[in-house]
Each structure stands twice: as C-alpha cells, then as structure tokens.
Amino acid sequence: MTLVEKVIARAAGRVRVRPGEIMTAKVDFAFAHDSSGPRRWQPYLEQLGTGVWDPAKVAIVTDHYVPATDLESAEILSTTRAFVAAHGIRNFFDMVGICHLVLPEHGLIRPGAFIAGGDSHTPMAGAFGAYAAGYGATDMAAIIASGETWLAVPHTLRAVWSGAFARGVVAKDVMLFLCRTLGLDNAFTAIEFCGPTIAAMTMLERMVLCNMAAELGCDTGVIAPDAVTFEYLRSRGAPVADESAAAALASDPQAACRAEHRFDAGALAPQIALPHSPANSVAAGELDRIRIDQAYIGACVGAKLSDLRMAAEVLRGRKVAPHVRLLVAPASAQTTQTAIAEGVLASLVDAGAILLPSGCGACAGLGAGMLAAGETCISSTNRNFRGRMGSAQATVYLGSPYSVAAAAVAGRIVDPRELLDGVSGEPA
Amino acid sequence: MSSVPTPTGRAFRFGDNIDTDQLAPGPFLKLPPQQLAAHCLQAIDPTFVSTVRPGDVLIAGSNFGMGSSREQAVVSLRILGIQAVLARSFARIFWRNAINLGVAALIFPWTEEIAAGDEVEVDLAAGRVTDLTRGARWQVEPLPPQVLDMLAHGGLIPYLRRRQSGASSA
Numbered sequence: 028m029t030l031v032e033k034v035i036a037r038a039a040g041r042v043r044v045r046p047g048e049i050m051t052a053k054v055d056f057a058f059a060h061d062s063s064g065p066r067r068w069q070p071y072l073e074q075l076g077t078g079v080w081d082p083a084k085v086a087i088v089t090d091h092y093v094p095a096t097d098l099e100s101a102e103i104l105s106t107t108r109a110f111v112a113a114h115g116i117r118n119f120f121d122m123v124g125i126c127h128l129v130l131p132e133h134g135l136i137r138p139g140a141f142i143a144g145g146d147s148h149t150p151m152a153g154a155f156g157a158y159a160a161g162y163g164a165t166d167m168a169a170i171i172a173s174g175e176t177w178l179a180v181p182h183t184l185r186a187v188w189s190g191a192f193a194r195g196v197v198a199k200d201v202m203l204f205l206c207r208t209l210g211l212d213n214a215f216t217a218i219e220f221c222g223p224t225i226a227a228m229t230m231l232e233r234m235v236l237c238n239m240a241a242e243l244g245c246d247t248g249v250i251a252p253d254a255v256t257f258e259y260l261r262s263r264g265a266p267v268a269d270e271s272a273a274a275a276l277a278s279d280p281q282a283a284c285r286a287e288h289r290f291d292a293g294a295l296a297p298q299i300a301l302p303h304s305p306a307n308s309v310a311a312g313e314l315d316r317i318r319i320d321q322a323y324i325g326a327c328v329g330a331k332l333s334d335l336r337m338a339a340e341v342l343r344g345r346k347v348a349p350h351v352r353l354l355v356a357p358a359s360a361q362t363t364q365t366a367i368a369e370g371v372l373a374s375l376v377d378a379g380a381i382l383l384p385s386g387c388g389a390c391a392g393l394g395a396g397m398l399a400a401g402e403t404c405i406s407s408t409n410r411n412f413r414g415r416m417g418s419a420q421a422t423v424y425l426g427s428p429y430s431v432a433a434a435a436v437a438g439r440i441v442d443p444r445e446l447l448d449g450v451s452g453e454p455a
Numbered sequence: 456m457s458s459v460p461t462p463t464g465r466a467f468r469f470g471d472n473i474d475t476d477q478l479a480p481g482p483f484l485k486l487p488p489q490q491l492a493a494h495c496l497q498a499i500d501p502t503f504v505s506t507v508r509p510g511d512v513l514i515a516g517s518n519f520g521m522g523s524s525r526e527q528a529v530v531s532l533r534i535l536g537i538q539a540v541l542a543r544s545f546a547r548i549f550w551r552n553a554i555n556l557g558v559a560a561l562i563f564p565w566t567e568e569i570a571a572g573d574e575v576e577v578d579l580a581a582g583r584v585t586d587l588t589r590g591a592r593w594q595v596e597p598l599p600p601q602v603l604d605m606l607a608h609g610g611l612i613p614y615l616r617r618r619q620s621g622a623s624s625a
Binding site for chain 2: 062063092099177393414415416
C-alpha cells in the first residue's frame with residue numbers, strides 16, 4: 028500500500044484499502060480556527076443534541092479574525108473562547124499564530140495520524156506523514172460530534188524530485204511549477220513528495236509542499252516520516268515513541284499509484300504565478316519587470332521562520348523601494364521570537380518592512396493589508412484568486428519570499444537571483 | 456424516506472476553476488449570509504444575483520468550487536435558490552459541502568451542449584439531465600445511495616438527526 032492507504036486502513040480498521048473504496052474512518056485529531064470552527068459548529072451540535080466527542084483530540088486556534096478589528100470579529104473570537112471553555116478543550120491557541128504552523132510547533136501533528144481540519148490548507152500536516160484533509164463546517168461539526176467521517180480512498184500521485192536546487196530556488200517555486208504542470212483539478216487524489224531532494228529538505232520547507240497540495244486540488248499531500256521528521260518532533264519536546272514503526276509508513280516500493288512524475292530540482296528557476304491563478308506560473312526571468320505597489324510576506328505557507336530568513340537575506344542592508352509598502356505578518360508567535368533572536372526581524376524592519384499581527388490576515392482578505400482597485404501586489408501566500416486580497420480589480424502575483432523581498436527592493440518583479448548574487452546564505 | 460428533489464430551472468453557465476472567492480468573496484465573509492450571497496459570482500457575472508431564480512441550475516466546467524473550505528460558498532448558492540450544480544468536475548471540499556447542505560453537485564461531461572437560459576431538469580435519483588428547451592437528454596452516473604439519502608433529507612445534519620431518532624425509536 029501507499030503511505031496514504033496505510034494511514035487510512037489503520038483509521039478505518041481495515042487490513043488494506045484500495046483507491047475509490049468508500050469507508051468510514053476514525054479521526055485521531057481534529058482542529059479548526061475561529062472562522063470555520065465553534066461559531067459554525069454550535070448550531071449543529073445543538074440540533075444533534077451532542078457535545079464534543081473527545082476534547083483531548085480537538086484543537087482550536089484563533090488565526091482569522093485576530094486581533095479583532097471590529098465588533099463582528101470581536102464577537103466571533105468571544106464565541107470561540109466561550110465554546111472552548113464550555114467543552115473543556117485544552118488545546119486552545121489564542122492569537123499565537125496560524126493553525127497549520129502552531130499545531131506542529133506544539134508537537135500535535137503526529138506521523139500516521141488521520142487528521143481532519145476545518146481549513147483547506149490542512150494538508151500542510153501531511154509533511155509529517157499524516158493523512159490530513161480539509162473539511163467544511165458541517166462535515167467538521169459531524170466529526171466533532173462523532174469522531175468519525177466517511178471518505179473515498181484517494182488515488183496516489185507521486186512527485187519524485189532529485190538533484191539540488193540552484194541558489195534562490197525553494198519549495199514555493201516547486202509548488203508554483205507543479206500547479207502549472209499538474210493543474211489544479213486533482214480531486215480525490217493524494218500527492219506524495221519523495222526523492223533525494225525532498226529527503227534533504229527541512230520540515231518548514233516540506234510543509235510548503237504539502238500546504239499547496241490544496242492548490243493542486245489534492246485531498247492531501249504527504250511525505251514519509253524520516254530522521255528529519257523525528258528530529259523536528261524531538262526538538263518540540265514531542266518525540267515519536269516508535270520511530271521504526273513510523274518510518275514503516277513509507278509507501279511500499281511495489282505499491283500502485285495513479286502516476287509518477289520525475290523532476291530535476293537543478294533545472295528549476297524561481298517561479299512567479301500571474302493573476303488570478305497559482306497555475307499561471309512562469310520563470311521569474313521571463314516576466315516583464317512588473318511594477319508593484321505592495322509586497323506581502325504572510326500566511327501559513329509563506330511567513331514561517333524559513334521564509335523570514337529568506338526575506339532577510341535579500342533585505343539585509345537594503346531599503347524597500349520608495350513607492351512600495353512591504354508588509355510582514357510572521358506566521359506564529361514562536362516565529363517572531365526566533366526571528367528577533369536571530370536578528371532577522373531587525374533586518375526586515377531596517378529595510379522598511381511594516382510588521383503585522385500573526386494570523387491569516389491579508390492572504391484571506393482579512394485584517395490589515397487589503398488592496399485597492401488597480402493596485403498590484405506580490406505575495407508569498409498560496410492563492411491569488413480574483414478579489415481574495417481586496418478589490419476584484421487588484422492583481423496579485425505569487426512568489427517565494429526571495430521573490431517578494433527582491434520585488435520590494437527593486438519596486439518591480441525581478442528574478443530574485445539578481446539580488447542574491449554575492450550575498451552569502453545558507454539554505455532556509 | 457423523503458424524496459430526492461428534481462431541480463428544474465434555467466441554466467446559468469460558468470467556466471473552469473470557479474473558486475470560492477468568486478462564490479463567497481473573502482472581504483465580505485463577516486456579513487450575514489443573506490448579504491454575503493448578494494456578492495456571489497459578482498466579479499464574473501455582475502447580473503447573476505439579480506437574475507437568478509429559485510430552481511435555476513448552474514452549469515460549469517472543471518474543478519468547480521476550488522479553493523477555500525468556506526461553506527459560505529454553498530450557503531450563498533442555496534440562499535439564491537440554486538439546488539443543483541452540474542460540472543465536469545468538482546473540488547473535493549466544495550463537493551462535500553454542497554451535499555452536506557442539500558445542494559446537488561453532479562458530474563456532467565456535456566456542459567457545452569446546454570446553452571445559457573435553457574430550461575433544465577435534473578432528476579437526481581435517476582441521474583438524468585434533460586434540456587427541456589432543446590429536448591435533449593443525458594444519463595449520468597447517479598450519486599451514491601448514501602449521498603442521495605442525504606440530499607433527500609436536506610443535508611448531513613438532518614440526515615444524522617433522522618438516523619439518531621431512527622436508532623432511538625428502533
């Protein structure tokens with residue numbers, strides 16, 4: 028079986044499962060945020076006359092309407108806090124960052140787990156070798172009430188990467204490239220990232236790959252747990268008890284998959300996705316030098332410590348172009364703390380960056396940093412759908428933190444390697 | 456058991472990759488559902504909300520509903536009276552959300568053959584789509600029995616409630 032099939036089989040109490048089979052699985056861990064969670068669940072739980080099936084297996088993170096910018100946001104947060112208290116949910120993370128990063132930071136994402144999240148970027152947890160899929164509020168309410176859900180076992184696609192990235196090329200470029208290459212219409216499949224390039228990646232970079240499995244339209248993205256995974260969890264005070272059992276979750280060599288795609292990491296250039304789709308990606312060097320108004324470093328996918336370090340590599344000792352506003356919303360409180368300790372945040376602020384609260388923010392058209400009609404933004408986030416970050420007449424380009432920082436300095440979208448030449452740096 | 460609905464109405468046509476920010480734009484998500492629904496698909500078709508009527512059917516290309524897990528994408532369509540979406544393919548979360556809220560999401564490969572404004576009948580139980588304007592009829596794979604059962608009850612929560620009461624009275 029593949030990794031995903033092994034996780035589902037265990038959760039469904041089966042010896043083996045096959046793609047397309049419909050079955051019920053027990054959920055090991057369920058989470059949601061302030062937008063998709065309690066405020067939407069409460070009416071359903073009342074209709075069903077039930078509470079939370081197992082508060083110890085549920086986590087709530089406030090990250091969408093934080094901090095409250097108006098009365099509606101304040102009420103949503105208040106409802107969330109009251110629900111958590113009423114149902115005895117101890118895994119409550121209030122305004123300390125975005126759920127997809129905060130949960131792994133606290134060691135709550137476990138290899139081999141069946142995870143249901145009330146957000147489309149739940150697949151980010153698949154970087155730990157979990158089956159992690161996103162669900163809408165009604166599905167989540169049923170899961171919160173019963174601890175189980177139905178699913179069709181997905182087919183597995185394999186993306187095998189070998190070789191080393193060129194300087195300035197990172198996981199985000201991989202995903203913008205894959206959105207173009209594989210398209211966005213991959214429902215009822217899971218994508219597995221493997222090969223020597225993936226094995227050499229840090230957990231934060233692996234999370235980028237699995238996060239944007241959502242953009243590919245896949246149910247989830249997964250990476251087999253290995254020494255890098257185990258070391259990350261040890262460093263978080265949450266070691267894996269049986270590492271060899273977790274490592275055995277890796278897909279069997281003979282396991283059937285729908286397709287296997289092989290790529291050479293060394294041939295990849297920095298990628299920029301044009302409006303209004305992550306699939307509209309081109310090599311940054313092929314693009315006209317498009318003038319920008321705003322550069323945004325934010326979101327679960329694009330404002331982790333690794334991302335802020337990339338931005339700092341470009342921005343250290345430089346200034347943001349006078350006509351550009353660079354907004355930075357670190358993805359978690361821990362990210363901010365480490366970025367301060369490392370001097371990364373100082374480099375960003377010295378260059379002229381404006382710091383925003385940790386949260387989903389402008390990526391989802393919330394909080395500060397919205398765009399007016401006619402404005403152009405380059406963003407380290409994962410979606411550039413029309414109107415998502417403000418006006419439907421605004422245009423959003425997607426790129427890696429290197430590309431966003433380089434555009435902020437140049438005032439135009441450029442190949443970030445123009446600004447990295449001669450700048451020494453370790454891979455993020 | 457309640458009967459499976461047979462939505463009948465005019466066809467509204469949309470292209471590929473209609474995303475959840477088109478169906479329920481992020482900047483309006485805090486609005487009450489009725490007000491949010493007034494922005495449904497506005498960036499693509501500003502006249503949609505003012506012309507759509509209960510029973511009308513959406514016809515779309517591939518990957519309908521891609522993007523966010525926000526259920527408001529379906530809620531907005533339901534408020535506008537849409538009971539069925541026919542598309543060449545659906546994004547997984549949207550598809551589940553639609554069924555869960557009692558809106559039929561049916562995979563339909565012949566979307567190019569139905570013109571905007573045609574009167575369309577969707578017999579969900581039989582998996583039969585009829586263009587009443589043209590007299591054309593297509594047979595598709597019906598939705599799985601469990602899904603039809605959910606639609607007959609109006610969605611997942613009423614379905615679970617019925618199962619609860621069925622179990623307790625048995």
